[in-house]
Amino acid sequence: MSPRDVAGKPSASGDGPERKISVRPATEADLPSLVPLLLRLKRLNEEFDPLLKVREDAEKKAREVLRAQIADPKALVLAAEGTGADRGKLVGVVRAVVRERMFYTPELEGVILDIYLLPLYRRRGVGEYLLEEVSSLLKAKGAGVVTAEFPAQNEIAVRFYAKRGFRPVTSIHARSL
Amino acid sequence: MAESAPAAPARSRSPRRRAAEGPTSAEERRAGQTELLGHRAVELSRFYAGKIETVPKVPVRSLHDFSLWYSPGVAAVSRAIEAEPELSFELTGRWNTVAIVTDGSRVLGLGEVGPRAALPVMEGKALLFKFLGGVDAVPIPMQAKSPDELLAAAEAIAPAFGGINLEDIASPKCFGILEELSKRVEIPVWHDDQLGTAAATVAGLLNALKITGRDIRTTRTVLLGAGAANLVTARLLLALGQEPSALTLVDQKGILHAEREDVDELSVRNPWKYRLALRTNGGSRSGPLERAVEDADVLIAASTPRPGTVRPEHVRAMRPEPIVFALANPAPEIWPEVAREAGAAIVATGRSDFPNQVNNSLVFPAVFRGVLDARARSIPDPIVLAAARELARGAEHKGLSVHHILPTMEEAEVFPAVAAAVADAAVAEGVARQRLSHDEFLARAKALMERPARLVRALARAGLTAPMPRGRVGQRRSV
Numbered sequence: 001m002s003p004r005d006v007a008g009k010p011s012a013s014g015d016g017p018e019r020k021i022s023v024r025p026a027t028e029a030d031l032p033s034l035v036p037l038l039l040r041l042k043r044l045n046e047e048f049d050p051l052l053k054v055r056e057d058a059e060k061k062a063r064e065v066l067r068a069q070i071a072d073p074k075a076l077v078l079a080a081e082g083t084g085a086d087r088g089k090l091v092g093v094v095r096a097v098v099r100e101r102m103f104y105t106p107e108l109e110g111v112i113l114d115i116y117l118l119p120l121y122r123r124r125g126v127g128e129y130l131l132e133e134v135s136s137l138l139k140a141k142g143a144g145v146v147t148a149e150f151p152a153q154n155e156i157a158v159r160f161y162a163k164r165g166f167r168p169v170t171s172i173h174a175r176s177l
Numbered sequence: 178m179a180e181s182a183p184a185a186p187a188r189s190r191s192p193r194r195r196a197a198e199g200p201t202s203a204e205e206r207r208a209g210q211t212e213l214l215g216h217r218a219v220e221l222s223r224f225y226a227g228k229i230e231t232v233p234k235v236p237v238r239s240l241h242d243f244s245l246w247y248s249p250g251v252a253a254v255s256r257a258i259e260a261e262p263e264l265s266f267e268l269t270g271r272w273n274t275v276a277i278v279t280d281g282s283r284v285l286g287l288g289e290v291g292p293r294a295a296l297p298v299m300e301g302k303a304l305l306f307k308f309l310g311g312v313d314a315v316p317i318p319m320q321a322k323s324p325d326e327l328l329a330a331a332e333a334i335a336p337a338f339g340g341i342n343l344e345d346i347a348s349p350k351c352f353g354i355l356e357e358l359s360k361r362v363e364i365p366v367w368h369d370d371q372l373g374t375a376a377a378t379v380a381g382l383l384n385a386l387k388i389t390g391r392d393i394r395t396t397r398t399v400l401l402g403a404g405a406a407n408l409v410t411a412r413l414l415l416a417l418g419q420e421p422s423a424l425t426l427v428d429q430k431g432i433l434h435a436e437r438e439d440v441d442e443l444s445v446r447n448p449w450k451y452r453l454a455l456r457t458n459g460g461s462r463s464g465p466l467e468r469a470v471e472d473a474d475v476l477i478a479a480s481t482p483r484p485g486t487v488r489p490e491h492v493r494a495m496r497p498e499p500i501v502f503a504l505a506n507p508a509p510e511i512w513p514e515v516a517r518e519a520g521a522a523i524v525a526t527g528r529s530d531f532p533n534q535v536n537n538s539l540v541f542p543a544v545f546r547g548v549l550d551a552r553a554r555s556i557p558d559p560i561v562l563a564a565a566r567e568l569a570r571g572a573e574h575k576g577l578s579v580h581h582i583l584p585t586m587e588e589a590e591v592f593p594a595v596a597a598a599v600a601d602a603a604v605a606e607g608v609a610r611q612r613l614s615h616d617e618f619l620a621r622a623k624a625l626m627e628r629p630a631r632l633v634r635a636l637a638r639a640g641l642t643a644p645m646p647r648g649r650v651g652q653r654r655s656v
Contacts, residue, residue, distance in 0.1 A: 044441035119444065119455050120435045156444075 019082070019121050021091060023133055026070055026079040031063060033090040034079060038062045041093075041116035048151035051174050066095070074098045076137055080117065080130060092117040092126070094134050098141045106144025110135070113149055131164060204508070207530075211507070217648050224646055228300040229307070229316075234270075263610065266339065266552050273549055273625075275314045275340040277302050278331050280321045283347040283370075286482070286506065292318030295345060302344060308633065309592065310542025311625035312549060314342065324350050328357055335362040339549050342541070343368040348405040349447040365548040365556040368405070373537035375409035376544070376561050377583065378477060378502060379417070380568035381535050384582035385500045385523045387573075391474055394418045397496070399473045401466060401487065401510065402480030403428040408449050410477060411457070413565070416558055422459020425469045426450075428480075432469050434458045470494045477502040478510040486510035489519035498522035504535050523579045532580035539584060540564055543592045546622050547599025552610035556603075563602035567595045589626075596622035 026034055039062055045052045055061070069075035080092030095114040101107055112134060117127055135146045148166060150157040222228075235246060244250050258264045266272045281295035299316030306314035317334065321327035331341060331354075341364060343355060351368055359366045367373070386393055398419060400407045403426050415421060426433040433454045434440075443451040462468050470476060470491045478487050482505035492499055492511070501521040503509035506528065513524040513531050525533035544564050548556055571584045571591030584591040597619040603609040613621070636642040 040438075040441055044445070047442055047445040118436060119440055119451070 019086075019091075019124055019126065020084065021080045021082060021121065021126055021129075023078055023080050023094075023130065026066070026077040026093070028067065028070060030079045030090060031066055031070075034066055034077070034093050035059060035062045037090065037093045037116050037118075038066065038095070038114060041114050044116075045151050045154070048153035051176065052151060069095065069097070072097075074141070076134060076141075078130070078134060078137075080121075080126070082121075091121050092130065094130050096134050096138055098138060098143050101145075108141075108143045108145075110138025110141065110143030110146040111149060112138075112146065115148075127160065128164065207507070220648060221645070222297060225643070228297075228304050265336070266610065270313060271337065272339050272552060273311070273313050274338050275306060275312050275342050275545055275549070276331070276334055276338045277306075277314050277316045277342045277344050278327070278334075279318050279344040280327050280346055281318055282345070282350070284345045289347070292320050299344060302342070305538060306342075306542060306545065308629050309538060309626070310546045310596075311627075311629055312542065312545050324354050324357075328354060328361070331358055332361045335364055338364060339552065340365045340367065340545055342366075342545070345370065348408075349449060351405055352408070352447075352449045359555055363554050365545075365553045367541065367544065367556055369537050369541050370405040371409040372556070372561055373540045373544075374406035374479065374504070374535070375413050376540045376565045377535045377537060377568070378406065378410050378479075378504065379413050379562070379565040380539070380572075381502065381525050381533060381583045382414075382475065382477070382500070383417075383565065383569040384572055384577055385475075385525070388577055388579060388582065389474075389498045389500060389522055394420060395423075396474045397423045397472055398425070398475040398477070399466075399469045400424070400426045401428075401469075401476065401478040402505075403433060403450050403453075404479065406479045406504070407477065408453065410479070411453055413558065413562060415456075416562060420459075421456045424457045425462060425473075426453055426457055427466050427469045431465050432458060432463050434461060434463050436461075437463070466491060467494065472496055473499065475500045475502075477504070479504040480510060482506055482508045482510075484508055484510065484512050484515075487516070489515060492516055492519035492521050495520075502526070502535060523582060525582065529586070533582050534585065535583065536586065538586060539568055539591075540595070542626070543568075543595035543622075544599050546593070546596035546626060547618070548603055550596065550611070550613070550618055550621050550625075551600040551603035551608075553600075553603040554608045554610065557606050557608065559606055560599055560602040560608075563598045564595050567591075567598035571595065593619055593622040593626050596626065 039054070039059060042054050042058060046054050066077055070077050074097060076094065076096040078094040079090050080094070082089045082091045093114065093116050094112070096110055096112045099109050099111055101109050112131070115127060115130055117130070138146055147169065148161050236242070237246070254268050258268060277299045279292065279295050279299060281292040282289050284290045284295050284298055295318040296316055299318055303314040303316050306312040319327055319330050321330060335341065341358065341362065343351065343358070343366065346354060346368065351371060355366060355368045355371065386396065393414070396419065398414060400411055407426065411424060411426060414424060430437065430439060433450070435455050437454065440451065440454050443454060471494050473495045476487065476491070476495065476499065480486055486505070487501070487503060487510040492501060499521050500523045501511065501516045502525040503511045503516065504525070504527045509526040509528065513526060516524045523533070525535050527535055529536070544556070547564070548560070568584065568591065571588065571594055572582055575581065575584065575588060597615055600609070600613070600618040600622070601615055604612045633642070637644070
C-alpha cells in the first residue's frame with residue numbers, strides 16, 4: 001500500500017477548514033505518535049464500562065503491541081497523517097489482525113481492533129475511508145469476513161458500523177469475579 | 178453564576194462608598210449580614226408558612242355560583258376543550274401558568290439538597306415570577322432518580338401549563354433535559370441557569386462592546402468556566418457573529434481545545450462542551466488562563482466564587498480597554514476595583530452592590546411574560562437574543578456608561594418592553610399561537626406586570642397579608 005490522499009469533507013457543522021489525511025502502513029518510527037492515539041481510544045472506552053478500566057502500564061503495553069504488530073504479517077497497523085497545517089502529524093490509527101475461525105467459514109476473519117481519529121477529523125467521511133481501506137487490506141490477506149470490536153455501550157460505534165453493513169454476530173458478555 | 182433573586186437593593190450603601198472601603202471589611206460585613214438574613218428568613222418562613230397561595234380570580238357571590246365555576250356548568254367548558262384542545266389557553270388559567278420544575282440537584286450555591294429542601298427556593302422563584310412578571314408559577318420539586326424520570330414527569334404535567342421553567346438542575350444533565358423536554362412538549366421550556374444568565378450576560382456585553390467601540394465579529398473573547406451559563410453564552414455569541422476561532426473557553430483543566438486529553442471523555446459525558454471544543458479556539462491555544470487572555474478583548478468568568486481566580490495580570494495581558502465580567506456569586510472571580518486598577522474599562526458582576534449587575538431576574542419574568550402572551554410553543558435562540566437585545570436597548574435608553582451597561586432592577590419600565598420584544602420574536606419565529614401587534618403585546622405586558630404590586634399592596638392594606646413581624650434585620654422596605 002502506498003500513501004494516498006483522501007479528501008475529508010467539511011464537518012457536519014460546516015465549520016473549520018477541510019481536513020484531509022493520507023493513510024499508510026505504520027513503521028517503528030511512528031510509535032511515539034501512535035501510542036498516545038491508541039491510549040486516547042482506550043481511555044474513551046473506559047467511559048463505557050468499568051470493566052474497561054485502563055491499566056497503569058497501558059502505555060508500555062500499547063508500545064509493545066504496536067511494535068509487534070507492525071512487524072507481524074498477520075496484523076495491520078495503519079497511520080493516518082494530516083495534510084496542510086497538520087502535515088507530518090499523525091491524526092489517526094487503525095489496528096487489525098487476521099484470525100482463523102476454527103469452526104466456521106469463511107475461515108479467515110479480519111478483526112478491526114481499533115480505529116481512532118482525533119476529533120477534528122471525525123464526521124467528515126475520514127473514518128469511513130479508513131474502514132474501507134483496512135477492509136480491502138484485510139481481504140488481500142485472505143480474510144473472507146471483516147469484524148469490529150468495540151464497547152457494547154458505544155452507540156456511536158454501533159451506528160457507524162451498522163450504517164456500513166455490519167451486524168452483531170457474536171456477543172461477549174462479562175461479569176466481574 | 179448570577180444569582181436568580183434580585184438581592185435587596187442596597188440603598189444604604191452607594192457603590193462608590195462600598196468600593197472605597199475595600200473588599201475585606203465589606204466582605205466581612207456582608208457575611209455577617211447574610212447570616213442575619215438567613216435567621217430572619219427562617220423566622221418569617223415559619224410565621225407565614227410558605228410564600229404563595231392560590232387566590233380566586235372570579236367573583237363568588239354565593240355558593241350558587243359554583244354551578245358555573247364547577248359542576249354542572251363547567252362540563253360544557255370541558256367538552257369545548259376536548260373538541261378543541263387549544264382552547265385550554267383561553268378557557269382556563271393555562272395561558273398564564275408556569276411549572277417550576279426541579280430535582281433539587283444544584284440549588285443556589287448549596288448543591289444537591291433534594292426536592293424538599295428545594296421547595297422554599299422554588300416558592301421564592303414563584304413569588305418573583307408573579308411579582309415581576311405577573312406569571313402564576315407553581316413550584317414542583319420532583320423526586321426523580323434519573324433525568325428520564327424527571328423528563329417523563331415534566332412531560333406528563335405539561336397539559337396544565339403554558340410553560341415550564343426548569344430550575345436548579347445540575348450541569349451537564351440540564352442540557353439534555355432542556356433539549357429533550359423542549360422536543361416533547363408544545364409549550365416553552367426554559368432553564369434559567371443556562372438561558373437566563375446567558376441572555377443577561379449577552380445584553381451587558383452588547384452594550385460594553387458598544388461603549389468601547391468594538392464589533393462582535395472582530396472581538397477576541399475568553400469564557401472562563403464551562404458550565405450551564407457559559408456554554409449557552411458561547412452559543413449565543415456565535416449566533417451573534419462572534420468568530421469561532423476568536424472564542425476561547427477555559428475551565429479547571431485549562432483552555433478547552435480539540436486535542437485536549439479529556440476531549441473524548443467529553444464527547445460521551447458532555448457533548449455540548451465537546452462541540453465547542455471542536456469549534457472554538459482557532460489559534461489552537463492550549464494551557465492555562467494566562468495563555469487564553471493574551472490579546473483578548475473580553476473575559477467573561479462564570480466559574481468559581483473565589484476572588485483571585487482572575488488576577489490583575491490576566492487583565493493586564495488583555496488588549497487595551499478590556500471588558501471583564503466576573504459573575505460568580507456570592508464573591509466574584511476578581512473584585513471590580515482590582516479589575517479596574519489593572520486596566521479593565523468595564524466590569525460587571527452578579528452582585529447588586531456593584532454597578533452592572535448581570536442578573537437573571539432582569540430576564541426570566543419578561544421572557545415568560547412574552548412567550549405566554551404569544552402562547553409560544555417553544556423558545557428558540559432568536560427569542561433569547563431578542564430579549565438580550567431589548568434589555569441592552571433598555572439600558573441605552575437611560576444612558577450608557579461604563580457603570581450602566583444593564584438596567585437595574587429598579588428600571589422597571591424596561592421589563593414590559595423586553596416582554597413585548599420576546600412576544601414579537603415568537604411571532605417572527607413562527608412559534609406563536611397568538612399573534613398580536615407590538616403595541617398590543619406591550620400594553621398587555623404592562624398591565625399584567627403592574628398588577629401584582631397593586632395586588633400585594635391591596636392585600637396588605639386589607640389586612641389579608643399579615644404585617645411583617647418585627648425582627649433584627651429585614652426592616653428595610655425592599656419592594
